[in-house]
Amino acid sequence: MAVSSLVQCHVGWCGLTLQRWQMNCQNRTLAAWTSATAQWTYKQNRHAEQLRMSKVRPSILWRAGPLGRRALHTSFASSQEVMLTSERYGVQRLPFSHVSDSDLAFFERIIPGGVITDPEELKPFNVDWLQSVRGSSKLLLRPQTTAEVSEILRYSNERNLAVNPQGGNTGLVGGSVPVFDEIILSTALMNQVISFDSVSGILVCQAGCILENLNRYLEELDFIMPLDLGAKGSCHIGGNVATNAGGLRLLRYGSLRGTVLGLEVVLANGSVLNCLASLRKDNTGYDLKQLFIGSEGTLGVITAVCILCPRKPMAVNLAFLGCQSFSQILETFTTCKRMLGEILSAYEFMDDRCMKLVVSHLKLSNPVTESPFFILIETSGSNSTHDQEKLNNFLECVMASGLVTDGTVATDDKKIKTLWALRERITEALTYDGYVFKYDISLPVEKLYDLVIDTRVRLGRSAKNVVGYGHLGDGNLHLNITAESYSHSLLDAIEPFVYEWTAKYSGSISAEHGLGFKKKHYIQYSKPWEAVLLMQQFKAMLDPKGILNPYKTLPSSS
Numbered sequence: 001m002a003v004s005s006l007v008q009c010h011v012g013w014c015g016l017t018l019q020r021w022q023m024n025c026q027n028r029t030l031a032a033w034t035s036a037t038a039q040w041t042y043k044q045n046r047h048a049e050q051l052r053m054s055k056v057r058p059s060i061l062w063r064a065g066p067l068g069r070r071a072l073h074t075s076f077a078s079s080q081e082v083m084l085t086s087e088r089y090g091v092q093r094l095p096f097s098h099v100s101d102s103d104l105a106f107f108e109r110i111i112p113g114g115v116i117t118d119p120e121e122l123k124p125f126n127v128d129w130l131q132s133v134r135g136s137s138k139l140l141l142r143p144q145t146t147a148e149v150s151e152i153l154r155y156s157n158e159r160n161l162a163v164n165p166q167g168g169n170t171g172l173v174g175g176s177v178p179v180f181d182e183i184i185l186s187t188a189l190m191n192q193v194i195s196f197d198s199v200s201g202i203l204v205c206q207a208g209c210i211l212e213n214l215n216r217y218l219e220e221l222d223f224i225m226p227l228d229l230g231a232k233g234s235c236h237i238g239g240n241v242a243t244n245a246g247g248l249r250l251l252r253y254g255s256l257r258g259t260v261l262g263l264e265v266v267l268a269n270g271s272v273l274n275c276l277a278s279l280r281k282d283n284t285g286y287d288l289k290q291l292f293i294g295s296e297g298t299l300g301v302i303t304a305v306c307i308l309c310p311r312k313p314m315a316v317n318l319a320f321l322g323c324q325s326f327s328q329i330l331e332t333f334t335t336c337k338r339m340l341g342e343i344l345s346a347y348e349f350m351d352d353r354c355m356k357l358v359v360s361h362l363k364l365s366n367p368v369t370e371s372p373f374f375i376l377i378e379t380s381g382s383n384s385t386h387d388q389e390k391l392n393n394f395l396e397c398v399m400a401s402g403l404v405t406d407g408t409v410a411t412d413d414k415k416i417k418t419l420w421a422l423r424e425r426i427t428e429a430l431t432y433d434g435y436v437f438k439y440d441i442s443l444p445v446e447k448l449y450d451l452v453i454d455t456r457v458r459l460g461r462s463a464k465n466v467v468g469y470g471h472l473g474d475g476n477l478h479l480n481i482t483a484e485s486y487s488h489s490l491l492d493a494i495e496p497f498v499y500e501w502t503a504k505y506s507g508s509i510s511a512e513h514g515l516g517f518k519k520k521h522y523i524q525y526s527k528p529w530e531a532v533l534l535m536q537q538f539k540a541m542l543d544p545k546g547i548l549n550p551y552k553t554l555p556s557s558s
Contacts, residue, residue, distance in 0.1 A: 154270025175516025207238025
């Protein structure tokens with residue numbers, strides 16, 4: 001029987017509500033799984049974990065049900081003050097100047113009212129979103145124009161004052177906050193749209209525009225931003241570009257290296273590099289903007305962005321499905337690409353431990369039967385009838401083959417956002433589980449979950465939770481380990497193991513989060529030393545005094 005004949009289109013909780021459908025399938029014995037003991041060998045432990053993740057239930061049940069309301073995206077409120085980064089990691093301060101009263105007077109003349117020195121006001125700007133690193137900056141500057149940024153950097157370079165560019169402070173690798181007393185240069189007040197061309201879909205805006213605000217602005221014009229992140233309510237487009245953020249729809253729209261057409265950047269000496277050209281094709285010399293995309297504020301401060309925006313899709317569907325094994329997720333993805341083709345816009349996965357954390361810490365509801373794995377499949381196109389027909393045919397195929405065991409589908413915007421919350425808020429749920437060791441890895445898709453299994457086995461009970469989720473459509477795994485508190489011994493057990501494992505399969509130790517402070521010393525696992533040396537030479541040329549975001553991204557050249 002075709003799925004389409006069982007679908008009842010009516011206004012229900014999940015928009016497109018699937019009638020409860022029981023399919024008979026062969027009963028298979030569930031593999032018993034027992035917690036690993038210290039006496040087991042590594043091989044036995046790994047086998048036991050694989051058995052646990054491959055259990056098969058005897059029936060397939062599709063249903064629609066209420067999900068929890070989406071709460072505000074907030075960080076974990078720690079009851080203890082975060083240890084200073086310099087103390088936790090034993091970092092030595094470089095010989096930069098200290099901010100003096102005359103420096104404060106100069107900055108006040110440049111940006112009246114934009115100089116913040118109050119310790120209480122500075123606290124949230126000194127600590128990262130994860131509350132894992134903390135600096136001790138005594139000065140926050142909030143310029144509103146490129147000219148003001150230029151004056152600030154020119155003066156800071158002359159005085160040898162270190163500067164930490166900061167957008168929405170949503171970074172996950174310690175790149176957005178100072179390590180010592182660097183001046184925090186916030187782009188928060190640089191939040192204006194400069195222009196938008198509704199024919200070409202080209203947007204020009206200041207770097208401090210919040211991603212979600214830009215998307216709302218564009219939606220009124222029937223366009224959208226080409227990237228979507230869980231932190232969209234706080235992150236700035238300048239920070240997105242500086243870290244080359246990927247997000248949920250890279251599968252459909254590609255990376256920022258392709259959608260960013262131009263940048264305006266202020267260099268360390270105050271020079272303004274205006275590469276804001278809005279041309280789709282420009283083959284005159286080197287493409288300098290690419291130097292700054294993903295440079296994490298170490299080569300210059302991005303002050304404006306020119307970006308190509310796609311049309312807002314007229315029809316969007318979101319399927320939330322349960323699978324019994326990671327191999328089934330891979331087979332479903334292959335089928336998905338073949339049957340959905342051009343309307344496929346996102347393919348995300350999460351394991352059952354992620355779901356349990358989201359349910360327990362954020363009080364969201366799981367709308368489907370408990371499964372070892374879950375996937376989110378989004379389609380977007382211009383014809384709802386066409387898209388729903390393709391999606392129904394796909395669902396019929398994966399259900400009949402046993403690849404999917406349960407699921408629900410949403411078509412209206414409110415319900416789609418609620419389903420997305422189950423995936424987008426995993427990062428938030430993890431912070432409520434304890435201290436989080438985060439890893440953002442690119443790997444061949446067939447190897448993604450093997451790293452989670454091997455890490456779980458290696459750490460045993462020393463970790464509270466080891467979870468895996470991410471953008472399977474582009475081979476991006478988010479491996480997260482939680483513990484009751486930060487532990488040097490646990491960190492030593494994780495690193496460099498995770499990086500060595502990744503290098504073994506020709507992966508990248510940073511898929512989209514960047515290197516920041518936490519991962520700069522491991523760049524050699526993804527880049528040859530010749531490439532690192534060339535990067536250091538670019539840094540020395542553009543920022544000879546090293547004032548821009550020091551201690552980040554690259555290992556010391558000394």
